[in-house]
Amino acid sequence: MAAASGTNDLSSEMELDAFRRLFPLSFHERHLLESIRPDGRPLGRARDTSLSLGAVASANGSALAKIGCTTMLAAIKLEVMTPTVEAPDEGCIAIDFHMPPICSPLIRPGRPAEVAPVISKQLSDTILSSGTIDLKELCLVSGKAAWMAYLDIYCLDADGALFDAALLSAVAAFSHLQIPVVSLNDDGRIVLVSEENGGSMKEKEPVNKEKIKLKMNSQPFSLTCILHKNYILADPISEEESIMETYLTVVLDTNYQLVSLNKPGGPGLASTSSIQDCIALAQKRVKELQQILSEAISDMEVD
Amino acid sequence: MDIERAGGRGANQLRPIDCSRDVLSRAHGSASCSHGETRVLAAVFGPKAGTKKNENPEKACIEVIWKAKTGLIGKIEKEFEMILKRTLQNICLLTVHPNTTTSIVVQVVHDDGSLLPCAIHATCAALVDAGIPLKSLAVSLCCCLNESGQILLDPSKLEEQKMKAFVCLVFPSSVHSITPEESTPATTKSTEQEIITSLTHGIMAVDDYFHCVDQGRAAITLLSNILKKKMRSQSADNSSKAA
Numbered sequence: 368m369a370a371a372s373g374t375n376d377l378s379s380e381m382e383l384d385a386f387r388r389l390f391p392l393s394f395h396e397r398h399l400l401e402s403i404r405p406d407g408r409p410l411g412r413a414r415d416t417s418l419s420l421g422a423v424a425s426a427n428g429s430a431l432a433k434i435g436c437t438t439m440l441a442a443i444k445l446e447v448m449t450p451t452v453e454a455p456d457e458g459c460i461a462i463d464f465h466m467p468p469i470c471s472p473l474i475r476p477g478r479p480a481e482v483a484p485v486i487s488k489q490l491s492d493t494i495l496s497s498g499t500i501d502l503k504e505l506c507l508v509s510g511k512a513a514w515m516a517y518l519d520i521y522c523l524d525a526d527g528a529l530f531d532a533a534l535l536s537a538v539a540a541f542s543h544l545q546i547p548v549v550s551l552n553d554d555g556r557i558v559l560v561s562e563e564n565g566g567s568m569k570e571k572e573p574v575n576k577e578k579i580k581l582k583m584n585s586q587p588f589s590l591t592c593i594l595h596k597n598y599i600l601a602d603p604i605s606e607e608e609s610i611m612e613t614y615l616t617v618v619l620d621t622n623y624q625l626v627s628l629n630k631p632g633g634p635g636l637a638s639t640s641s642i643q644d645c646i647a648l649a650q651k652r653v654k655e656l657q658q659i660l661s662e663a664i665s666d667m668e669v670d
Numbered sequence: 671m672d673i674e675r676a677g678g679r680g681a682n683q684l685r686p687i688d689c690s691r692d693v694l695s696r697a698h699g700s701a702s703c704s705h706g707e708t709r710v711l712a713a714v715f716g717p718k719a720g721t722k723k724n725e726n727p728e729k730a731c732i733e734v735i736w737k738a739k740t741g742l743i744g745k746i747e748k749e750f751e752m753i754l755k756r757t758l759q760n761i762c763l764l765t766v767h768p769n770t771t772t773s774i775v776v777q778v779v780h781d782d783g784s785l786l787p788c789a790i791h792a793t794c795a796a797l798v799d800a801g802i803p804l805k806s807l808a809v810s811l812c813c814c815l816n817e818s819g820q821i822l823l824d825p826s827k828l829e830e831q832k833m834k835a836f837v838c839l840v841f842p843s844s845v846h847s848i849t850p851e852e853s854t855p856a857t858t859k860s861t862e863q864e865i866i867t868s869l870t871h872g873i874m875a876v877d878d879y880f881h882c883v884d885q886g887r888a889a890i891t892l893l894s895n896i897l898k899k900k901m902r903s904q905s906a907d908n909s910s911k912a913a
Contacts, residue, residue, distance in 0.1 A: 473724055485752045488745040496872050612759075615868075625879050628870045632756025636842070636864035639883065646876055 391610045399598050406604065411648050413590065413602035416656065418535065418663040420543040428544030430663075432536035435604065436526035441518060441536035443544050447507065447557045448515040458505020458513040462491040464520045464533055471525040471605070486530055489629065490520070493618050494537060497587040497626045504581055507549065512557045514546065527604040528591045530616055538586045539660060543667065545578045587626045588656040589618040590649040594635050601648050615642070617649035621657060676826060684824040684889070689791060689900040691799040697775075699800020703792035705824065707782035712792040714800040717770035729764040731771045736789075739778045750776075750786065753867060757790060757840055760866045763803040772802060783826040784812040786838050786869070791897060798901055807843040808866060809894045812836060813882045815874055821885050835872030837882040839865060843894035863887050 387394045387405075398405055408414070414435030423429035426442035433439075450457060464487035466480040474480045494500070505514040518540065520533050548560040593600040595611040608614065613635030618627040625646075630637055675681070685706030694700035697713035704710075721731040734755045736747045754776065762772075774796065776789050787810035794807045814825040814833035822829060830836055841863040870879065 481748075481752070484745040484748040488749045492871060498873065620873065623876070624873050625870065625876050626873055628868055628879060630865060630868040631753045632758070632760050632840070632867045634760055636760070636866060637868070638864045639862065639880065642865070642868075643880075 391606075395607065395610055399595070399600075404600065404607070410598060411601050411651075413652055413655070414604075416535070416659055418539050418659050420539060420663050420667045427547065428540045428542075430536050430539030430543055432532050432539060434528055434532045434535070434602065436524050437528055437532045438523040439520055439529075439532040439536040440523055441520045441533070441540040443540050444517045444519075445544075445546065446515045446517065447512050447549070450506065450510065450513040454502070455510035456506045456513075457502040458515065459502070460491075460495065460500065460505075460516045460518060462494060462518045462520070462537070463487055464490055464522070466522045466525065470522040474525075482529070486533060489530060489616075489627070490533055490537060493534060493587055493589070493627050497585075497618070497620055499538070499583050499586050499620070500541060500581060501584065505546075507557060508551065516544070525605060527606075527608050528602050531589045531591050531602065534587065534589050534618070535656060535660075538583075538588070539663065541581060542583055542586070542660065542664060544581055546581070548578060585621040585624075586657075586660070587618050587620045588649075588653045589616055589627075590645070590652040591616045592645045592648060594633075594637055594641055594645075596635075597641075599641060599644050599648070601652070613637075615645055617645050619646070619649050619653050621653065623650055623653070675822065676828070681820060681822050682885070682889070684893070685826075687791075687893075687896055687900070689795050689897060691795050691901065691904050697796075697800075699796045699798070699802070701792050701795030701799055702779075703788050703795060705784055705788045705791075706826065707780055708784055708788045709779040710785070710789045710792040711777040711779055712789070712796040713775045713777075714772060714793075714796045714802065715775070716772035716800075717767045717802070718773070719770060721769055721771055727769045730762065730767045730769075732758050732762065732764075733771055733773045734758070734793075735773065735775045737775065737777045739781060750789070753786065753869065754789060754793065757808055757867045758793065758797075761794070761804050761806055761808050761842065762797070763805060766803045772800075781827065783828070783830045784824050784838075786810065787812055787824075787840075790840060795897075795901060805842070807894060807897060808840050809843045809890050809897065810838065810840040810867075811886045811889055811893065812838045813885055815872075815878055815882065819875075819878055819881075821878075821882055823885065823889060833872070835870065835874040835878075837871075837874075837879060837886075838867075838869040839883060839886045840867035841887065841890045842866060843890070843897070863890055 417433045419431045421429060422431040423442040427445045429442040431440050464483055466474055466483040468474045468476040507513055520536055549557050550560050552558050592615050593603045593607055593611045594613045594615060613633035615630040620626050687705055689703045691701045693702045694713055699714035702711045721727050725731040732755050734751045736751045738747055774793055790808050790810040812825055814822045814829055814836045816833050
């Protein structure tokens with residue numbers, strides 16, 4: 368207690384920036400006592416979120432998601448592949464998450480970030496197990512040809528809540544994805560029908576008549592919360608993540624079913640009531656994100 | 671309605687657990703743990719001087735190396751390493767050996783479901799064997815949910831694949847298994863166990879998740895007693911050998 372009051376005394380003498388750097392934890396805790404965070408948000412509020420679809424012209428589907436400063440660029444490329452024997456009428460999705468050195472001062476070139484493969488695994492677990500994409504829709508000819516969707520997510524600015532932003536950009540990229548028109552040629556191979564030579568290809572029947580969009584069942588959305596003492600901080604920035612290390616990620620789909628609840632250890636414990644509070648915050652967040660996604664889609668259609 | 675399980679297990683029945691310490695001679699601490707057919711070997715080296723880059727030198731640093739049964743290290747192994755490291759950060763007293771690194775090598779011998787709980791128990795036993803100070807043991811459990819919302823504890827690999835969803839939970843071992851039995855009667859169940867680590871896979875209702883947590887909590891006391899007994903009986907063996 369003497370140490371705590373010692374730092375309190377110092378805080379009146381010290382410059383604010385110095386106090387923030389020397390005693391980051393007490394700096395944040397004094398904010399939390401007033402139910403506010405250093406960036407002016409209340410504890411339960413997420414940062415401003417924006418979404419723009421079609422950010423990469425050469426990809427079949429793409430999206431740029433921003434939650435506060437955290438920026439993620441997701442792009443999907445489709446390729447034709449032969450489906451596996453076990454699932455002859457299903458396509459395949461390969462998800463990769465990249466953290467280039469541009470995104471954070473902690474990441475050095477040549478040395479891959481430790482969290483990147485973990486987030487990548489969590490993303491593919493979440494997207495594939497949520498059942499939002501019916502892999503049967505990616506089938507072209509049963510047993511012969513199906514779509515392989517390569518989803519690559521690049522983190523351009525890592526300022527906390529990386530998984531949330533990555534999942535949002537991935538879901539947005541899938542809702543922007545357009546499956547191109549292809550036809551079966553004489554050798555039984557799949558060829559792309561481009562718009563110019565569409566006339567000359569008329570005699571061959573296209574496998575799918577026109578560009579189609581994937582039907583998405585109920586998209587998953589996520590919210591990361593920091594648990595610190597009795598406080599719950601939604602959507603942390605990287606400074607908060609580095610000071611208060613216990614976090615919990617809730618992924619809910621649009622029917623409010625639990626897709627994933629991930630609390631990977633950390634110094635703090637989670638009680639049932641704090642998990643319930645986090646789920647309640649996540650439910651609110653799902654509504655917001657659904658709204659943001661549908662606005663982005665309707666903006667796209669106007670253009 | 672009871673569900674048919676391989677080996678005639680009931681829905682709430684765990685597979686036999688075995689745990690032995692001091693299985694490797696060169697490691698500072700080692701343990702082997704098995705849950706049914708699942709078996710994991712863990713070795714602890716350290717604490718060695720200095721922390722890794724980007725780690726806080728005022729605390730002890732924990733490094734986990736996860737070796738799969740076969741194949742190269744991929745994303746799955748990296749995820750396990752991260753979860754195990756952060757779980758151990760919760761139970762270790764990190765301020766006792768500041769500016770040191772403790773390496774933990776986890777070798778999967780056989781995976782037949784509930785791999786993470788088995789690895790956590792093996793690592794805890796290896797840390798105890800190495801004499802690393804711990805706040806408490808970590809006790810872990812997997813549960814599976816089937817289509818009708820029924821919960822199966824400690825699923826095998828086949829059950830994990832068949833089921834709709836599964837939950838993996840880690841709790842600190844219950845208090846009355848740490849303190850000697852004479853001082854606290856087994857009725858101290860006032861505080862509910864809080865969760866160190868939670869991992870889920872597959873879609874489930876929010877209520878089902880909390881049912882799993884309750885089931886897990888109920889099984890934890892028993893599980894931590896079993897683990898404690900395994901560790902204690904071995905230290906008795908060792909001291910008798912020394913005598």
